[in-house]
Amino acid sequence: MSMDIGKFHFEQPVFLAPMAGVTDTAYRIIAHDMGCPLCYAEMVSSQGIHFRNERTLEMLKTEPEERPIAMQIFANTPAMAAEAAKYVEDLGMADILDFNMGCPAPKIVKNGEGSALMREPAKAFAILSAIRRAVKMPFTVKMRKGWDDDNVNVLEIAKLAEEAGVDAIAVHGRTREQFYRDNADWEIIAAVKQMVNVPVIANGDVRSCADLKKIFAVTGADGVMIGRAAQGNPWIFRQLTHYLQTGEELPGPTMQERAEVILRHLDLLLKYKGDYVGPREMRKHATWYTRGIKHGAILRDRFNKAETRQDFVDIIDEFF
Secondary structure, three states: OOEEEOOEEEOOOEEEOOOOOOOOHHHHHHHHHOOOOOEEOOOEEHHHHHOOOHHHHHHOOOOHHHOOEEEEEEOOOHHHHHHHHHHHHHHOOOOEEEEEEOOOOHHHHOOOOHHHHHHOHHHHHHHHHHHHHHOOOOEEEEEEEEOOOOOOOHHHHHHHHHHHOOOEEEEEEEEOOOOOOOOOOHHHHHHHHHHOOOOEEEEOOOOOHHHHHHHHHHHOOOEEEEOHHHOOOOHHHHHHHHHHHHOOOOOOOOHHHHHHHHHHHHHHHHHHHHHHHHHHHHHHHHHHHOOOOOOHHHHHHHHOOOOOHHHHHHHHHHHO
């Protein structure tokens, strides 16, 4: 099992999906170390790039140890998208560019961005074509099944994306109206795979080696993208890539491994976001890392009050 995105070749194509507030530099480094061959960064506003917003530009920074990396942008006009794409390419800190047509968040959709573009095939085609003209770097797009059950048009839009010149298409098998409810529709991903000649990345409901085996069998996709199942679980990349390579299922992390990765993640957040923001951002990650373990509810309550590195160390010493 392998796939190419432009000049990049991936032997075990199990990728980290872009997730706002999750797939920052700290988590991407950890996922990469766990065997993830390509991490997608959290989505970046094209308007923020246009106006040189300081926080937006900070999100475009990457580290050598997380390369290759895909940087995702979102926009609602061809001109804004093309400008942002060129800026990302010229910056030289990303290897692959991705365009977001899947985000269901109301604040994104109300601006005509993210999955709102699933309702406007002509505009989506114009934006993707403008990006392709603007950059030479490998270029992918992430989209959903459609807007709602009455408007399932991913086949039409995937074909337009191929015509626009994208190098790969990632499909989340849910509509915008579903958000993350119900089961992802893997059959629609299979239909996209049969229709287009560019690589297709399947997204939605892969949480185990059994799921991985099934989604490849059902969809015929070239790669898989892991989203929510990777929250607090970077080991999933070690497990899934090892499974693709050997057919063997690795065990989950020990308590000691959890403790070590929690502290490593915290130290990376402290390095990149500082002593105030770092611990506060670590709270949600720490609660994800401790899902399903003994004293989980007590741990989550304690983590959500932690303010310093020492607070986290004390909690880990007590419970781990």
